[in-house]
Structures are given as C-alpha cells and as structure tokens.
Amino acid sequence: MPADLDTLAREQLAQVLRDRPDPATLDAGEDLAETYGLTSLNKVLFLTSLCRAADVGLERFTEDDLARMRTLGDVVEAMRPHADQKG
Amino acid sequence: MTASILNRIIAERPAHDGVLTVAGLGHRRAMPLAELHDRARAVAGALRRGGIGEGDRIGVLAANRIEWILLDLAALMLKAQTAGFEPGKFTPDAELVERYGLDQLYTDAPIPDGAPPAVRPIAEIARHADEDPPEIHAPLWEPEDCTTVKFTSGSTGVPKGLEATVASIDSSLRDVQGMFDHRPGDRLLVFLPLSLLQQRYWLYSALRWGHDLVVTTYQSVFAVMPAVEPTVVMAVPGFFDSARRHLEGRLADGVDAAKAAAELFGSRIRYLWTGSAPADPAMLRFFTEAGLPIFEGYGLNETCIATKNHPGAHREGSVGKALPGKEILIDADGVVCVRSDHPVNTAYTFAAPGESERMFKPGGLVRTGDLGHLDEDGYLYIHGRSDDVIVLDNGKKVVVRPIETRFRDTGAVAECVLYCRNQTGLVAVVSPHPGPVDRAAVAAALAAVNAGSEPDERISRVITADEPFTIDNGLLTSQFKPIRGRILERYRDRIADPKEGLHAR
Numbered sequence: 001m002p003a004d005l006d007t008l009a010r011e012q013l014a015q016v017l018r019d020r021p022d023p024a025t026l027d028a029g030e031d032l033a034e035t036y037g038l039t040s041l042n043k044v045l046f047l048t049s050l051c052r053a054a055d056v057g058l059e060r061f062t063e064d065d066l067a068r069m070r071t072l073g074d075v076v077e078a079m080r081p082h083a084d085q086k087g
Numbered sequence: 088m089t090a091s092i093l094n095r096i097i098a099e100r101p102a103h104d105g106v107l108t109v110a111g112l113g114h115r116r117a118m119p120l121a122e123l124h125d126r127a128r129a130v131a132g133a134l135r136r137g138g139i140g141e142g143d144r145i146g147v148l149a150a151n152r153i154e155w156i157l158l159d160l161a162a163l164m165l166k167a168q169t170a171g172f173e174p175g176k177f178t179p180d181a182e183l184v185e186r187y188g189l190d191q192l193y194t195d196a197p198i199p200d201g202a203p204p205a206v207r208p209i210a211e212i213a214r215h216a217d218e219d220p221p222e223i224h225a226p227l228w229e230p231e232d233c234t235t236v237k238f239t240s241g242s243t244g245v246p247k248g249l250e251a252t253v254a255s256i257d258s259s260l261r262d263v264q265g266m267f268d269h270r271p272g273d274r275l276l277v278f279l280p281l282s283l284l285q286q287r288y289w290l291y292s293a294l295r296w297g298h299d300l301v302v303t304t305y306q307s308v309f310a311v312m313p314a315v316e317p318t319v320v321m322a323v324p325g326f327f328d329s330a331r332r333h334l335e336g337r338l339a340d341g342v343d344a345a346k347a348a349a350e351l352f353g354s355r356i357r358y359l360w361t362g363s364a365p366a367d368p369a370m371l372r373f374f375t376e377a378g379l380p381i382f383e384g385y386g387l388n389e390t391c392i393a394t395k396n397h398p399g400a401h402r403e404g405s406v407g408k409a410l411p412g413k414e415i416l417i418d419a420d421g422v423v424c425v426r427s428d429h430p431v432n433t434a435y436t437f438a439a440p441g442e443s444e445r446m447f448k449p450g451g452l453v454r455t456g457d458l459g460h461l462d463e464d465g466y467l468y469i470h471g472r473s474d475d476v477i478v479l480d481n482g483k484k485v486v487v488r489p490i491e492t493r494f495r496d497t498g499a500v501a502e503c504v505l506y507c508r509n510q511t512g513l514v515a516v517v518s519p520h521p522g523p524v525d526r527a528a529v530a531a532a533l534a535a536v537n538a539g540s541e542p543d544e545r546i547s548r549v550i551t552a553d554e555p556f557t558i559d560n561g562l563l564t565s566q567f568k569p570i571r572g573r574i575l576e577r578y579r580d581r582i583a584d585p586k587e588g589l590h591a592r
Binding site for chain 1: 111112113114304305306307308309310314326329333336350519520521522523554555557558559
C-alpha cells in the first residue's frame with residue numbers, strides 16, 4: 001500500500017491539470033469540476049492514474065461511485081478502504 | 088440490386104463468433120452476437136404483443152446500455168422506426184411524445200408525473216429479453232424506407248429531425264467495410280451516444296462481418312479501454328486531444344511511448360477513427376508517430392460519411408477522398424456539396440419552414456455550408472464553415488474557424504469561438520483548460536495568433552469563460568463541438584462590453 005494516499009492523489013490530480021500546479025496547493029475540499037475544471041473524461045483519467053499508482057483495481061468502482069467523487073477528499077476516502085486492503 | 092445488409096442482419100441469426108461487450112466502471116457483460124440476436128427477437132415479440140408493428144415509431148432516451156441495442160434491433164425486426172434522443176437534452180414527457188409522433192418512448196430518465204402511458208422505463212426491455220424468442224418473420228425493408236430519425240445537434244432551437252433511408256445506411260456500411268476490412272478478431276469500441284445513428288453502424292457491422300463490439304459511455308471509456316483491448320476506437324477529436332495530453336504527461340515522466348499508449352488504449356490498436364469536427368494536425372501526427380494510425384473523415388448528419396482517409400488512401404491535412412457512393416463538388420462560393428447515390432434523405436421530417444430547402448438540393452445534393460477544396464487527386468480539405476463566416480462592415484468576409492483553430496492549437500485554451508457583435512473587431516470567448524487560468528499564456532497565444540493574421544482577422548479581445556465548455560453545461564455538442572449560439576447567450580454582455588476581457592496590444 002502506498003505510504004500516503006493523500007499525497008499520491010494530489011500528485012495524480014496535479015498531472016491531469018493543464019498547468020501542473022504544486023500538489024500541496026490543491027484544496028481537498030474544492031469541487032473538482034467547478035474549481036479545477038475537471039471534465040468527465042479527465043476525471044476518469046485521473047482516477048485511472050491514481051488507481052495504477054496506488055495499485056488498486058479500477059474495477060472496484062462504479063459510475064455511481066465516480067459521480068459521488070466531487071472533491072479530492074471524496075476520491076481519497078473512496079480509495080482508502082481498497083488501498084488498506086492491499087496493505 | 089445488391090442485397091440489403093440491414094435485411095440480412097435481422098433475418099439471419101449470426102453464425103460467426105462475434106461478441107458484444109457492454110461495459111462501464113464496475114460492470115462488464117459480454118454475450119455472443121448470436122445470443123444478442125435471440126434476445127432481440129424476444130424483445131420484438133414482446134413489443135409486438137404490446138401492439139408495436141410496421142410503421143410505428145419507438146423513441147429511445149437513454150444512455151448507452153444493452154437495452155438500447157436490443158430495442159434498436161427489435162424495432163428493425165418489426166419494421167418499426169426508432170428515434171434516438173440524446174440523454175440530458177430531452178425530457179420524457181407528453182410534449183416529446185406528441186412532437187415526434189412516438190408510439191412508445193423508452194427511457195432510463197425519471198418519468199415525470201403526468202407522462203402518457205407510452206413513456207416506459209427501459210428496464211422493461213431487459214425482462215423481455217429473457218423470454219423465449221419467437222420466430223419473427225420480419226417484413227423486408229425497402230431501400231427508400233427509413234429505419235430511424237436522427238436529430239441534428241448544435242442548434243439553439245428545437246433539433247431538426249432527419250429520417251435515414253435503408254439504402255443510405257447499407258451504402259455507408261458497405262463502403263466503410265471496403266476501406267477498413269473489419270473482420271473476426273477486430274474489436275471496435277464505441278462510447279458516443281447510441282442516439283447517433285453512426286454509433287449503431289458498428290453494431291450492424293459486427294452482426295454482418297463477425298467482429299466484436301464494445302459499447303461503453305464517455306464517463307467510463309478511459310477506464311474500459313485498456314481492459315477490453317479494442318483494435319479500433321471511434322471518437323471525436325476532443326477525445327483524442329485529452330488522450331494526447333495524458334500520454335504526453337506519461338512521456339514526460341519517462342514512460343516509454345508504446346507502454347504509455349498500451350496503458351491507455353490497450354495493446355491491440357489497429358487504427359483510430361475520428362471525424363465530426365476539425366482535428367488538430369499536431370494531435371493526428373502525435374498518434375501516428377506513437378504507432379497508432381489515426382484516420383480523419385468528413386460528413387454531416389445530412390450526408391452521412393462523405394469522405395474518409397483510410398489505410399489505402401491517406402493524405403495528411405485532408406479529410407480523405409469521397410466514398411464510392413459519394414461525389415464531392417465545390418460550388419462557385421467554395422462551399423462543399425455532397426452528392427450521394429443513396430441520399431440519407433431529401434428533406435428534414437421535423438424542421439422549421441425553409442430549413443430543408445437551404446440544405447437539400449435537387450439530385451441528391453446536400454450543400455454542407457463548409458468551405459473547402461479538392462486537390463488534383465480528389466482529397467478534400469476543409470477550410471471552415473460558411474455559416475461561421477463573419478462579414479465585416481468593410482465587406483470583408485472573415486472565415487473564423489481557421490483562426491479559432493489556430494488559437495486552440497497554441498495549447499493555451501481548450502476551445503475558442505469568435506464573435507463580431509458591434510463590427511468593432513473580433514471578440515474571442517475561450518474555454519479554459521482544467522485548473523487555474525494561465526492569463527499570461529492566453530495573452531501570449533493572442534499575440535501569436537494576431538501576429539500571423541491579416542489585419543481584419545485579428546482578435547481585439549479575449550473573454551475567458553467562467554468554466555470550460557462541456558457537454559454537461561450545454562456548451563458542447565455530444566461530439567464536443569462548441570455551440571456558438573449558447574456560448575453567445577451566456578456571454579453576450581461581456582462580448583458587447585468593450586471594457587471586458589483581455590485586450591490585444
């Protein structure tokens with residue numbers, strides 16, 4: 001299991017964003033679509049990259065799960081149980 | 088006369104091993120196409136018991152799912168017509184049923200109170216599919232019969248409805264097969280809405296030629312692709328732009344190009360198909376150089392696929408040569424006209440007075456409104472849309488599409504749409520990339536675009552949209568094209584206010 005899922009998530013989100021902001025500056029409570037302009041396509045790309053980096057199977061999530069992931073914090077919380085199982 | 092492909096696929100249970108997979112995040116279901124045929128017959132039987140038959144019209148307002156496919160095939164078997172409505176853009180209510188003369192409307196959307204009994208939950212179809220399939224003695228479709236109504240997107244008003252003839256569908260299927268030779272072992276992936284008839288072509292193609300088909304949604308496609316290992320991906324340029332940005336990020340991380348491409352697309356890609364909107368030449372080059380050949384084509388709803396680059400005839404910068412059943416003519420105004428041996432139709436079924444006459448001309452000719460030219464070998468090059476022409480007060484016509492494309496291709500913005508409201512200069516509304524707006528990059532892009540433009544074509548101001556244009560916020564069509572009218576509506580005040588936006592120096 002990755003040492004710090006939150007850090008991994010920040011790094012992967014920063015990579016999807018056009019100007020690659022400093023991962024530490026991303027606000028885990030902000031809306032991914034409204035604040036960071038993440039489109040549906042890019043949201044799945046972000047989740048795909050994060051799952052790969054965290055060694056969590058993407059098949060564990062449904063489209064409804066994805067719809068509920070509105071913030072970076074939501075994504076980390078949704079991933080955590082699966083990442084813990086890997087540990 | 089050549090036998091109809093549509094009549095063949097509904098009459099004959101497939102004897103090949105082709106498989107349909109319907110997949111999304113967290114679910115995947117595969118079934119042999121022969122089983123799909125059985126299940127579609129069961130659905131046809133249930134529809135027939137419910138009173139649906141030849142000449143009736145079934146509306147489908149639902150996201151991509153197995154029931155959509157079953158309904159489409161079942162309707163074909165009964166010689167009933169389908170009308171595919173794009174999810175999120177229509178409401179399954181009495182007005183929709185009335186306006187388009189629907190005998191039934193199946194939907195996965197919440198059914199509003201007061202909806203007529205003709206509006207049914209599409210989940211019903213799954214139950215019917217489990218019944219024993221009856222023998223369906225399908226009445227034959229004639230070449231001029233119309234199997235479906237397709238709706239033009241991109242309009243600010245009521246969508247125009249166009250019925251598509253059997254002959255046009257057969258002709259397109261046959262011509263595409265001649266160019267790409269889809270065969271057993273191929274796996275075509277589609278994720279754009281099945282309400283677009285062309286997405287359903289690949290279902291008909293799979294039934295006829297025995298290749299596999301994967302159907303997913305645009306929300307899931309990047310998650311599904313590597314798992315299902317497609318050989319062909321059908322998508323619009325906007326999708327490939329996103330994929331390219333992702334891959335460039337992986338390359339910057341030191342990942343090998345072939346590995347990065349396989350992570351995203353799977354490892355079996357034979358080619359990528361694109362069209363419906365102008366493609367960035369740099370994007371096309373990127374994929375070709377990454378070992379993923381990409382072929383751009385051209386066509387409108389009203390013409391179906393008119394030209395296509397393909398492995399046997401491909402010229403960079405062009406949208407390919409005319410399909411065998413099509414002829415490209417350039418009229419005196421430089422507008423691309425398409426003549427079809429088997430026209431999609433000769434008029435809209437649902438449109439305001441005068442709209443059919445503007446588009447459809449005698450002799451199976453469609454005046455596309457796009458400007459272009461043919462080279463000496465018959466390859467077509469698109470310059471811009473004639474309805475995207477701004478006429479300045481000095482009488483000069485400015486074709487805005489190439490300027491918009493140049494702005495977009497700077498990489499500073501995701502999309503650019505130009506207006507000229509007060510004849511005081513061009514004003515751009517740009518869709519930002521995800522993340523904080525890089526104003527310096529937008530200013531640099533503005534300067535660069537203006538430096539390469541004629542005086543009348545220079546942009547005076549740039550307004551950055553409050554949020555990226557998306558399908559969800561109604562500013563992009565389902566094929567990722569900006570919807571000019573709606574963008575204008577949303578930003579009208581700022582476009583008109585000379586103090587607003589970033590000014591050119």
